[in-house]
Amino acid sequence: MALTPLPGDQWDEEVDKALSRMLPRERRNPEGAGNALSVLVRHPQLTRAFLGFNVHLLFNSTLEPRERELIILRVAHRRECVYEWLHHVAMGKEVGLTDAEVEAARRNGSAPDAFDRLLLEAVDELDDKSVLSAQTWDALGERFDDRQRMDFVFTVGCYTTLALAFNSFGISPDPTAGYEGKR
Template sequence: MRLTPLPEERWDDDVDAALAGMLPRRRRNPQGAGNALATLVRHPDLVRAFMPFNVHLLFRSTLSDRIREITILRVAELNASPYEVEHHTGMALAAGLTLEEIDDARRGTAADPLEQHILDAVGELHRDHGIGDETWAALGVDLDERQLMDLVFTVGAYSTLSMAFNTFGIEPDRELQPEYER
């Protein structure tokens, strides 16, 4: 780890306030926050700026939970982010995906045409930093403009998080994950 979670003795009102929009009070501590947030709060101003955006993507996005998790899993795989793969495998299971669907999403394949277009878009954004006309048109059959915008910003935000977590050396939070058989 290049950056470790903030030591407990350094958790203060500023750190608590930075996490208030994301976590309930009982989880605003080094153990409850998990490795990622406990590390990010080394910079409370950054957390206060970024977390409302991340909360939107996780809890208020116009994308369904299933589409959001398929998107994030593919981003995590393309960015070789063990933290995001592990964390969002648990969230994908909670959203109703099977382990086979999770593995498929990570590989960039899906049986459902819309989900395949989503995965294609993630690949194009990763490779080309934009969605091509053909994929955009295919997505537009099923998604409205707000959903398309949320898709692009989800890919961008989770690419950023993957880069940060990989660079900082943040390890997965297995104790905070739902149980699942692998």
């Protein structure tokens, strides 16, 4: 692991404040926060700033949770981010993704639903070119309003950033997570 979790004796008020945007008080500790947040709090100011953005995408996005999780899974697959993949498979199933839909996030073009296929293709396009074509933007607009399309773009960007960080920092999936599947 390139970065290890912050040792428990270094968890202070600044770390608690950084995690307060995402975690209830009882989970703001090395055991409750999990590997990713325990590593990220090595830089509390950055963590606090980033979690504000991430919390919006997880809890206040205009996207449906199922759509959000499908998008994140495609990003995790493309970025080969095991941590992100395993956590979001579990989260996706909690919001209604089926095994076939999870598998579709691995194999673009295999989603049974046409709009799901569009979402997966749009992730690929955005990741490949850093821009959505006018055709893709318009196709998304048949179901999404401008805010939803904005949340789509920022969800892809946010979880791409997290995948880059998790992979670079060597963050391992939480051993007690009990998530199924593999990246």
